[in-house]
Amino acid sequence: MKKFLYIGIAVIVAGLVAGCGSQEVTTNEEPTQKQVEPLDENRTVAYRIAAQELTKTTALSILNNKAAYVSSQCYTKTVDENNVAHNPCFSCHINSAEPNYVDDADLQASYNFSEYTATNRWTNLFKDRTQQVANITNDEMLHYVRQSNYFDENKSIVLNAILASVPNEWDYNSDGVWSGYRPDCYFNFDTEGFDQTPEGDYTGWRAFAYYPFLGTFWPTNGSMDDVLIRLPKVMREDKNKKLDLKVYKINLAVVESLIKKKSIKIESVDEKVYGVDLNNNGILDVADEVVYNWVAPKYDFTTKKYTHFSMHYVGAAKEALINNDLHIAPGLYPEGTEFLHSVRYMDVQNNNSLVMAPRMKELRYSKKTAWNTYPELNNATKAEIKEKEVFPDRLRTISGDAEHGLRNGLGWRYQGFIEDKKGYLRPQTYEETLFCIGCHSGIGATVDSSFVFSRKLDEAQGVKNWYHWSQKGLEGIKEPKLDDGRYEYELYLQANGAGDEFRDNQELQEKFFDLNGSLKSDELVKARDNIAYLLLPSVERALELDKAYKTIVEEQSFIYGRDAHVKPVTNVHQKLEPKTDTNVTVIAK
Numbered sequence: 165m166k167k168f169l170y171i172g173i174a175v176i177v178a179g180l181v182a183g184c185g186s187q188e189v190t191t192n193e194e195p196t197q198k199q200v201e202p203l204d205e206n207r208t209v210a211y212r213i214a215a216q217e218l219t220k221t222t223a224l225s226i227l228n229n230k231a232a233y234v235s236s237q238c239y240t241k242t243v244d245e246n247n248v249a250h251n252p253c254f255s256c257h258i259n260s261a262e263p264n265y266v267d268d269a270d271l272q273a274s275y276n277f278s279e280y281t282a283t284n285r286w287t288n289l290f291k292d293r294t295q296q297v298a299n300i301t302n303d304e305m306l307h308y309v310r311q312s313n314y315f316d317e318n319k320s321i322v323l324n325a326i327l328a329s330v331p332n333e334w335d336y337n338s339d340g341v342w343s344g345y346r347p348d349c350y351f352n353f354d355t356e357g358f359d360q361t362p363e364g365d366y367t368g369w370r371a372f373a374y375y376p377f378l379g380t381f382w383p384t385n386g387s388m389d390d391v392l393i394r395l396p397k398v399m400r401e402d403k404n405k406k407l408d409l410k411v412y413k414i415n416l417a418v419v420e421s422l423i424k425k426k427s428i429k430i431e432s433v434d435e436k437v438y439g440v441d442l443n444n445n446g447i448l449d450v451a452d453e454v455v456y457n458w459v460a461p462k463y464d465f466t467t468k469k470y471t472h473f474s475m476h477y478v479g480a481a482k483e484a485l486i487n488n489d490l491h492i493a494p495g496l497y498p499e500g501t502e503f504l505h506s507v508r509y510m511d512v513q514n515n516n517s518l519v520m521a522p523r524m525k526e527l528r529y530s531k532k533t534a535w536n537t538y539p540e541l542n543n544a545t546k547a548e549i550k551e552k553e554v555f556p557d558r559l560r561t562i563s564g565d566a567e568h569g570l571r572n573g574l575g576w577r578y579q580g581f582i583e584d585k586k587g588y589l590r591p592q593t594y595e596e597t598l599f600c601i602g603c604h605s606g607i608g609a610t611v612d613s614s615f616v617f618s619r620k621l622d623e624a625q626g627v628k629n630w631y632h633w634s635q636k637g638l639e640g641i642k643e644p645k646l647d648d649g650r651y652e653y654e655l656y657l658q659a660n661g662a663g664d665e666f667r668d669n670q671e672l673q674e675k676f677f678d679l680n681g682s683l684k685s686d687e688l689v690k691a692r693d694n695i696a697y698l699l700l701p702s703v704e705r706a707l708e709l710d711k712a713y714k715t716i717v718e719e720q721s722f723i724y725g726r727d728a729h730v731k732p733v734t735n736v737h738q739k740l741e742p743k744t745d746t747n748v749t750v751i752a753k
Contacts, residue, residue, distance in 0.1 A: 226595050228723040229285040230559055233602030236286035236725055237380060237665040241735045242746040251748035252665040255378040258753045260608035263495045263538045265545040268608045272751065275744045278557040282740045288716065288725030289733040296715040297708060297730050305710050309509035309521035313589050319362060323347045323581060323589055334591055336567035344567045344579050345529045349392060349504055357630035366407065368394040369504060371632035374619045375644040376699060378656045384672055384701040385664045386709045386728035388520040389507045390633050391616045395419065396500025398490060401480040411479035418477055420620065421454045422494050423611055428454045429623040438478040458494050491535045496612045501532045503614060510706040518706050520633055525713060527581040527589060528600065534575035562601050570597050572605035576613045583717045595723050638696040646753060653698060654688055659751055667735045671705050
């Protein structure tokens, strides 16, 4: 059965893992924003016009799809005209690991839709964009993607200045203040992936390299992207509340260890300086790794606090953990953790190599604002399953709005910015942001609602992993393996019989599959030590997909779908009978 986690479920369970229950984080711990130079008059006017087009009536109203949290990929036809079954579903729907209790591998076998969601409202999939794409020249497209819509000519963050005097149409609660996220990353990274302001101050954001998630997020299917992480201020500071990058790096490694549930290599540190046994050998000595050795802490009913932590943060965060002002548990991020995700067009360098373009399609932001214990998460899942059984056609209710972001019911808030008709970034509407919630709540493939940090490159294999894709691309990265030794990308190609959910990427199809639909072993070998060989499209395809997406921007038709394609997609259902079988073989990961 479908195991989406509904919002609004009341869960009151005693915490059995570290933490005292769902605690909302209300303090703003980001570095103080420097005053931003005002924008030039022309750009300000353009933004005001764009804001007027995005009226407040769209803040909570649904214009097309009340269930936009069900992705377009979920409507894929899994059986082709030759009665051959294709399984891209295992990417998201898997036997999940605690504390993700969704465990939804059964969804590979069935389109478990309600009466409403059985109709595919992502109608942009069926639109022919051939003529629109033909009307855009390569030079025009390249000129467009090479223009930043994030920075102005003075390298100031455009949205930051606009949101400082928020347009009325974006001010959901009419208080004259933008209450959501104000972009504060300068994409100016040092050699360790730390972002810095033009003045040389650290913003707290850190870029990392990762294995791109299966299918949709491969550049060959339309976009390049990056992901940055920022831990709360207390985890970046030493015990004297001063910024300390050594402390921050150790705490990031501790979080990575807990998310991956494995030991993580670090630069050699003297544990006596921090008073924490990072390598878990029983003494304070020199550690070159954070050893994963989790034992659930004890609860003291007298002090009403958790004690006896088997793993610790360092610096100011150590004291916060001891005081239970900060929490820790495997598979969960500490409250206050933020992610920033930019989705970009593809650009072409002089040597015909593909790089991430300056222009953003979207800027996505998430923040963990509440801590939920294992029992709370488990109880929420069970409650949702029960509700789905009793009310199978009831749609999810997602709380939030365009200004403050949407809540996923698991302690996270999501917000996004997307291109307006002129290419400037604007806040997403409620319905446009609803698109993000389904994948970030209630599927087996996520770790604490996120996809990518658990897929961060592994330092233990001698691979540098803290850097931004603008500093080094996908070239030379080895294909990822699953715990059982299988190559993950090969498994996807084999199970799906294609390189994308819609089986619409003919370029990849011809490159990696023969006429009988079998994988070409010699081509797979080429991708083993260089995933770029598989994941990057040709220059021609990159420009074609750039153009296809730009036509959606010009239409402002995101609520009907934002998948880049030229011809109508044929391997997609327009309507299904509820609970239709997919006829695929369920795959365990």
